[in-house]
Amino acid sequence: MEKKKLKISEAAFRVLNLLKILNEKPLSSEEISELLSDESSDEIASKEVVSRYINTLRNAGYRLSRPTLSNDYQYSLEKSPVSIKLDKQDIKTLVQLEKYISNLFQLKMKESFSIFMDKLFRYMKDEDILLVNRHRTNCNSPDDSRSQRLVNYSALIRNIEKYCNDGQRIKIIYRTDYGSDINLVFEPDSIRYDSMCAYICGFNIITGESQMLNIENIIEVSQQPVKIKFNKMISPVKFKLKGRLAKGYTAYEDEKILEKNSNGTEIIVVAYPSDKDMLFRRLLRYGENCEVVSSSFDREKMTDMVEQTLQNYN
């Protein structure tokens, strides 16, 4: 059945459509002229018609820039026709987030946040933007303890960020827990954080395993003229959880629940960890309710960890 055509005002539609497109991108006079033209006639809208509609938009409260050389003689809508409703706490949160991101010392992340703020500002009321600027001068970092640690490594973090983006191998001199320095060849992927530290995540060419290296233990790092080759095949770890732990378990981001028994008291989880040591430490928390089932190498490693921990009490 043919949809009944709605009775509309063509002229009204053209101006709304103009507003909609201006909200997405700047337009030249010629482009506006085409948009405002009546499809039924061959004539395109004149300069006077364009001027009339631009004037009407301005009188209706919409801020349109004047076409000048600096904006390629285009009209652009400086503010969106609609505003997002943010309360005082939201404004504060925006500023806190900005500070938080800045204290991670990653330039790309900071730029991305800046782009995000610019997009959001177009949809925010002027008084809200003023409030953002006021809060910016007063804001204390919400995560001072970590940023105080990491500020000494800010240049290193920026370099590592660049290496991750460049997609090339790096050579690292790394201080181990035992105080000795080892050489690593690493394919960096990203930088990750926990509540206290920053880590470079990637693939250790020598061990053939994914690993997370604490940035504070990096003595030296240099880029190699070799592109990242490995397809980052992360070897999975399967573990079994039992009892109450199994019933209430929610998978972590690199995990998937593979199997569940009928009453949910036993589940098998497969994990693709960025660092197996970190995973095993987490699994130790679960005590006897958790058992690494594969690979056999990982199971042995877990057994060794338990044995070594027990030896502390002998």
Next chain:
Amino acid sequence: MSYDIVNVLGFLELNFMLSEQNISPLIKINENLSLTAYRILMIFELLNQSRYGNDDINRALASRIQNFKPLSDDTIGIYINTLRELGCCIPRPSKKTEFKYQMLSHPFSLKFDESDIKFLIELKKLISVCCDWRLVANTDRLIDKILNFISPEKKKSYLALKKNLIRDISSAYQSKLLDMLDLYCSKKRTLIVSYDSVQNKNKEIKIVAEKLSYQNGAFYLWGYNPEYEESQYLRVDRINEISAINISGITLKPSIITAVYRLGGTSASVFCPDEDETVIEKRENGEIIIESKVKNRFWFYQKILSFGADCTVIYPETIRREIVKKLRLLQKVYECENDGKKEIKN
């Protein structure tokens, strides 16, 4: 109220709302202004703020346009259709909307592309490791508002990506519940909560609210449980409701155990004491000795075990024995299969 007073109040309210939009009063339509265009833009602005019936629309336009002639119902209908043609969702007036037009959505949403969605996910991931539960909760609230301002397709894309990439245990009403719990924590109120534990649904638990925390994608309420005389933590997403609040207070008799443990290796170099912990000694070999006021033994055991071989409990003997017991049980789990392999090695 009489119709006239309603009209005046309506007029004043409309004037206030429109003046907020920076629109100069009483526009004079001349050859440099399009009346049709101005009307449709005003109607869009009005519906973006609230519900409006035909009379309301005419009143609002009359307050803005000099020598305004009221629009007929048919003309207003044409304008509404025009907005619908643009992509605005304006259902038919009904009893639910007091027989007024209400704009549910419009095509001027915040334009987010895939890189913006990925950025929001990355932001959420970065915030999730922050110690500040308030920042996490406020960020969730802010992201929710932003999501309601982007297109439904982009919102769906974000939610799907978030499900796969972030461990986020939350519920829709959690924001308000967190605010309430925060208030009760500040006043140390005794609450009776209906809680879905793993084994029992709607279990009633009495708890003196102390603090909130955020860890591994979930919010936790910490407090003193007078029944067990021990500190307890509850996952906020499992709290169904707060059944009762006792403002008279109860005598707290928390059993706090002082424990001392030694930390070495990586764990020592990145260690940050909790509020109930103090580093009492730092050794030349990098080891540290920590004193901890243990309010919840289960939480403490998990923490100690997660340090692996980096950690040794020094004191008290009861906790040492418990840790050893857990490790031996864990050892048994791996013994059966590995015994066979040890024989082969030998």
